[in-house]
Amino acid sequence: MHQIVRREEMANGNVILNEIEAPYIARKAKPGQFVILKADERGERIPLTMADTDPERGTITVIYKVVGKSTELFKSLKEGDSYQDAVGPLGQPTHLEKVGTVACVGGGTGIAVLYPITRGLKRAGNRVISIIGARTADRLFLEEEMRAVSDELFVCTDDGSRGHHGFVTEILKKVLEEETLSLVVAVGPVLMMKLISEMTRPRGVKTIVSLNPIMIDGTGMCGGCRVLVDGENRFACVDGPEFDGHKVDFDQLMQRLGAYQSEERKSSEAHRCRLER
Amino acid sequence: MAENEDLAEKEREKNRVAMPEQEPEERRRNFEEVPLGYTPEMAVAEASRCLQCKSPTCIEGCPVEIDIPAFIRLIKEEKFDEAIRKIWEKNRLPAICGRVCPQETQCEGRCLLAKKGRPIAIGNLERFAADSAREKGLKDLSPKPEPSGKRVAIVGSGPAGLTVAADLLARGHQVTIFEALHKPGGVLVYGIPEFRLPKEIVADEVESLEDQGAEIRCNTVIGRTITMDELFEEGYDAIFIGVGAGLPRFMNIPGENLVGILSANEYLTRANLMKAYQFPEYDTPMPKGKNVVVLGAGNVAMDSARTAMRLGADSVRIVYRRSRYEMPARAAEIHHAEEEGVEFLLLTNPTRFLGDDEGRVVGMECIRMELGEPDASGRRRPVPIQGSEFEIPCDLVIIAVGTGANPLLTRSTDGLELNRRGYIVADPETGETSIEGVWAGGDIVTGSATVIEAMGAGRRAARSIHERLTRDLQPSKSVED
Numbered sequence: 001m002h003q004i005v006r007r008e009e010m011a012n013g014n015v016i017l018n019e020i021e022a023p024y025i026a027r028k029a030k031p032g033q034f035v036i037l038k039a040d041e042r043g044e045r046i047p048l049t050m051a052d053t054d055p056e057r058g059t060i061t062v063i064y065k066v067v068g069k070s071t072e073l074f075k076s077l078k079e080g081d082s083y084q085d086a087v088g089p090l091g092q093p094t095h096l097e098k099v100g101t102v103a104c105v106g107g108g109t110g111i112a113v114l115y116p117i118t119r120g121l122k123r124a125g126n127r128v129i130s131i132i133g134a135r136t137a138d139r140l141f142l143e144e145e146m147r148a149v150s151d152e153l154f155v156c157t158d159d160g161s162r163g164h165h166g167f168v169t170e171i172l173k174k175v176l177e178e179e180t181l182s183l184v185v186a187v188g189p190v191l192m193m194k195l196i197s198e199m200t201r202p203r204g205v206k207t208i209v210s211l212n213p214i215m216i217d218g219t220g221m222c223g224g225c226r227v228l229v230d231g232e233n234r235f236a237c238v239d240g241p242e243f244d245g246h247k248v249d250f251d252q253l254m255q256r257l258g259a260y261q262s263e264e265r266k267s268s269e270a271h272r273c274r275l276e277r
Numbered sequence: 278m279a280e281n282e283d284l285a286e287k288e289r290e291k292n293r294v295a296m297p298e299q300e301p302e303e304r305r306r307n308f309e310e311v312p313l314g315y316t317p318e319m320a321v322a323e324a325s326r327c328l329q330c331k332s333p334t335c336i337e338g339c340p341v342e343i344d345i346p347a348f349i350r351l352i353k354e355e356k357f358d359e360a361i362r363k364i365w366e367k368n369r370l371p372a373i374c375g376r377v378c379p380q381e382t383q384c385e386g387r388c389l390l391a392k393k394g395r396p397i398a399i400g401n402l403e404r405f406a407a408d409s410a411r412e413k414g415l416k417d418l419s420p421k422p423e424p425s426g427k428r429v430a431i432v433g434s435g436p437a438g439l440t441v442a443a444d445l446l447a448r449g450h451q452v453t454i455f456e457a458l459h460k461p462g463g464v465l466v467y468g469i470p471e472f473r474l475p476k477e478i479v480a481d482e483v484e485s486l487e488d489q490g491a492e493i494r495c496n497t498v499i500g501r502t503i504t505m506d507e508l509f510e511e512g513y514d515a516i517f518i519g520v521g522a523g524l525p526r527f528m529n530i531p532g533e534n535l536v537g538i539l540s541a542n543e544y545l546t547r548a549n550l551m552k553a554y555q556f557p558e559y560d561t562p563m564p565k566g567k568n569v570v571v572l573g574a575g576n577v578a579m580d581s582a583r584t585a586m587r588l589g590a591d592s593v594r595i596v597y598r599r600s601r602y603e604m605p606a607r608a609a610e611i612h613h614a615e616e617e618g619v620e621f622l623l624l625t626n627p628t629r630f631l632g633d634d635e636g637r638v639v640g641m642e643c644i645r646m647e648l649g650e651p652d653a654s655g656r657r658r659p660v661p662i663q664g665s666e667f668e669i670p671c672d673l674v675i676i677a678v679g680t681g682a683n684p685l686l687t688r689s690t691d692g693l694e695l696n697r698r699g700y701i702v703a704d705p706e707t708g709e710t711s712i713e714g715v716w717a718g719g720d721i722v723t724g725s726a727t728v729i730e731a732m733g734a735g736r737r738a739a740r741s742i743h744e745r746l747t748r749d750l751q752p753s754k755s756v757e758d
Contacts, residue, residue: 024502038459044551044560045459070560085459087496216551216561217467219457219498220683221523222543228534233527238685252534255636259536263562270557 001082002037005059011139015065015109016075017051023058025088031116032094032210032242035060036218038085039077044070047215049241050089051112051142060088063112063141069267090218091241094208098125100182103175104150105168105196106132107188111142113210114187119149121185127151129179131171133188137162169195181205186245190254197245207245211236213256228252293395294323305586305617308471308554312376312401317355320405324353327397328389335399338387340733341440343367345384345399352402361410364403365417369443370436370732372411372478375404377469378729379607411481416488422449427746430455430513432499432686435463436728437519437719439486440735441742446489448743453492453513455503460550461493463521465728467550468542470580472587473610476549500689505715515714515742518701519735522720524681528572532630533676537638539564541573541581541677548584566673569593570641572627573677574604575725579611581675582619593619594669598626598646598659624648624659628666630674640670680725687721700724708738716742 006019025035034049052061066075077083094117102121106114111132122128128149133156134140140155140162147153154171155163164171169192175181176199184207186196193209200207215225218237225236228249234240297313298304304311315323327349335345343364351360364371380386380400388396409415427450431438434456442452460466462479487493497503499520508516525540527533544564547553551561569585571578574597582593595614597604600623604611615621624646631640645665648657682699694702694711701710701717708716718734720726 024497028502042552042559069557073560085496087457087459087498087502089501090498216543216546217458219501219523219685221467221525222546223525223527223540224543226527226534233534252636255536256534258635259564260562263556267557267560267562 001084002086003082004077004079005057006061007077007079010063010141011065011134013066013075014139015063015141016071017061017063018074018077019052019054019059019061020083020086021058022060022086022088025086026053026055026058026060029053029060029089030093031096031120032113033089033091034212034218034241035062035086035088036090036215037062037074037083039070039073040084043073043084045085045216045218046070046074047090047212047218047237049091049113049210049212051115053116060086063109065109068264069270072268087218090237092239094120094185094242096120096124101127101129101179102183102185103172103179103181104128104130104146105172105184105186105188105192106130106146107168107192108134108139110186110188110192110210111140111146114185115142115145115149117185117187117210118146121183122149122151126183129175129181130154131156131168131175133157133168135159168192169199172196172199176200176203176205183208184245185209190250190257193245193248194250197248197250201246208242209245209248210242211240211248211253213253214259292326293398294319294401296398296401301616301618304472305583306589308587310475311472311613314408315401315405317357317405317409320352320357320402321355323398324349324402326390327353330389334387334389335384335397338383338385339367340383340729341368341736343384343403348406349397349399349402352406357406357409358413358415361406361415362417364406367736368732369417370439370482371403372407373436373465373474373482374729374732375400375402375407376474376478377727379727381608383729411478416485422447424451425449425746427451427514428453428512429742429746430508430511430516431519432516433457433463433519433521433719433721434461434483434493435519435521435719435731436465437731437735437738438463438517439482440732441517441519441716441718441739442486442491443489444736444739445742446486446491448739450743450746451490451492453494454486455497455499456493456495457498457520458550459495461495463519467546468577468580470545470549470584472583473580498685500686505686505690505693505712509714514746515716517708517735517738517742518686518710518715518717518721519719519731520683520686520721521731522680522682522700522725524683525676526679526681527676528627528678530627530629532632532638535630535632535638536636537564537566537672538630538674538676541571541577541675542680544581544675545577545584554584554588563588564673565589566671567591568669568671569673569675570669570671571595571675571677573597573679574599574606574611574621575677575679576606576610578675578677579606579614579619581677582614583617585673585675586617586619590673594622594671595619596622596625596627596641596643598624599656600624600648603656622669626659626661631668638672638674640668641674642666642668680720682721682724698724706737707741708734709741714745
């Protein structure tokens with residue numbers, strides 16, 4: 001059992017932070033790696049990239065958006081409650097080294113995944129320009145944390161309620177024109193990562209994206225998370241979750257992410273019915 | 278003369294006591310176990326057919342060398358408790374083996390009765406003995422051994438790991454089993470469906486190991502959560518690796534990433550480990566298809582096809598590039614699948630998958646095959662017949678064409694010698710690897726094989742580990758059996 005020692009609601013309760021007891025995982029985890037959580041006996045295994053770890057306290061932090069039955073169930077867990085299962089750290093860590101000036105771009109809950117990577121890149125001695133965005137100001141989070149690990153931070157909202165009125169891609173375009181970037185790290189909605197990869201490709205700026213496809217075991221056994229990278233199938237769970245954005249087939253990834261849409265609706269509805277009863 | 282022989286054969290055939298089963302019409306839509314088990318009368322009647330050979334050949338066919346004639350004689354004498362104790366001497370997981378061993382190529386394949394008729398139903402009798410003991414709550418009551426003070430880490434809780442654990446516990450060693458998934462049992466839990474091996478049986482076997490003192494740590498991926506080196510640092514005196522060969526193989530043909538095309542590993546893990554066949558009572562969704570195609574013809578393919586049938590498919594087709602004769606599945610599984618309405622499209626190979634605008638699979642293009650000269654496996658090589666392409670509609674495709682070596686642990690362990698296919702190189706007699714103090718066995722050494730072969734490897738490794746642990750300071754590599 002893995003107790004929740006800290007729980008915060010963000011973005012009007014649409015985004016939840018859980019700090020969870022998991023000493024073995026906390027001891028090993030590096031930025032970019034993920035865990036799989038399962039709430040109870042009947043629960044789904046949900047992969048989540050860690051936003052932070054505290055080896056001394058023996059805890060890991062995940063930040064997730066409530067999108068369906070399983071994340072609704074996660075949300076219902078209070079401080080002091082426990083996840084039945086937590087396994088990790090899984091996947092390859094981010095390759096953190098000094099390369100010069102880097103841009104870290106995060107959208108929505110992708111910011112949670114981006115934060116430890118950004119911090120790692122900063123600590124490695126890079127000049128870090130960060131761009132984070134959300135639909136509205138109240139859906140934005142980790143702004144101060146991101147500011148603390150960036151040399152420059154740009155904030156965008158789709159409705160203009162905070163920072164730049166528009167998308168992260170618009171800011172990145174400017175940065176690409178004004179700076180000589182050695183690396184772009186993009187984490188967020190698949191469409192955002194696709195657009196960013198298309199922007200950086202003609203300029204030859206190396207671009208790393210972090211993917212979160214459907215998976216079961218997280219150890220290379222099911223192949224559900226296979227992603228076409230440079231024309232070859234790679235497993236996001238063991239080869240990823242980070243890949244060269246210029247080589248990922250994002251369109252196929254989007255289609256594969258929608259594989260269980262109708263089942264997910266059914267599951268959420270059944271869950272709500274049970275709650276209402 | 279020939280007629281007499283025919284008659285005699287029919288007589289023997291008739292005499293083999295068939296195990297009652299759920300009727301195909303009923304069972305093809307439920308997940309309950311198909312064979313229902315022998316009654317004591319049936320078991321005694323079947324046991325009475327055993328010739329009690331002086332030099333029994335059946336034992337040679339058993340990877341763990343159960344004294345088969347002895348336990349069968351005890352069943353015949355209605356000494357059921359003694360029968361199971363006789364089996365336990367060699368096999369701690371008989372309820373499982375009685376159900377999933379390929380007896381026709383092992384013990385039953387060597388039975389003298391098979392020369393003239395149907396061999397004695399060794400698997401059915403083993404299952405009977407194990408089930409009667411389970412029902413009675415009979416436990417292996419061998420006296421607790423003197424603790425040796427040695428600790429062994431077992432990586433993977435499948436058939437190999439469970440066997441090593443049982444054997445080492447019986448010799449007084451302390452064992453910890455590390456399992457990557459959230460439930461112990463490995464392929465017995467994620468791979469083999471409920472209707473073939475009820476999960477309760479696996480849970481019972483695991484529980485009995487825990488009763489004997491085994492510690493089981495789930496959700497622990499060796500190579501990630503804890504490395505092999507750290508296991509030694511934690512003070513384990515030996516490590517056994519039995520992680521299986523869990524890397525799914527794909528066809529590598531166009532359209533394979535369309536939605537609705539899954540590895541059998543994924544399909545069966547959803548159904549068995551995650552209980553997705555009970556969605557939405559369980560939260561993991563199960564992909565459903567009206568027209569299901571399963572590629573491959575091994576046990577995993579049969580399990581997938583029969584699962585799809587139970588989930589309400591209109592049609593389920595096994596597509597296999599060779600002929601019926603080469604199908605690697607157990608005869609009983611092929612027979613069961615057929616009875617349940619699974620169709621077989623033999624000498625057929627897919628060439629590409631067809632999708633709709635949303636990227637979902639809607640069909641498969643195939644080509645007819647014919648058998649040519651024998652290949653390296655000794656089976657006749659299937660050769661495509663030019664111009665024979667045809668399409669079949671399908672909305673769910675399950676790929677069950679085998680697995681490869683999962684590199685997660687092996688890649689993160691320095692000095693572990695692998696063969697060119699990525700499997701661990703281990704001594705076939707002892708299971709010793711290139712690293713001192715590390716043994717390996719099961720599919721991660723041999724490639725995909727059977728439950729009982731993994732258990733046989735576990736048994737041999739346990740023997741070698743025990744000898745090493747009790748002969749501490751001897752550096753000799755060779756261990757006598």
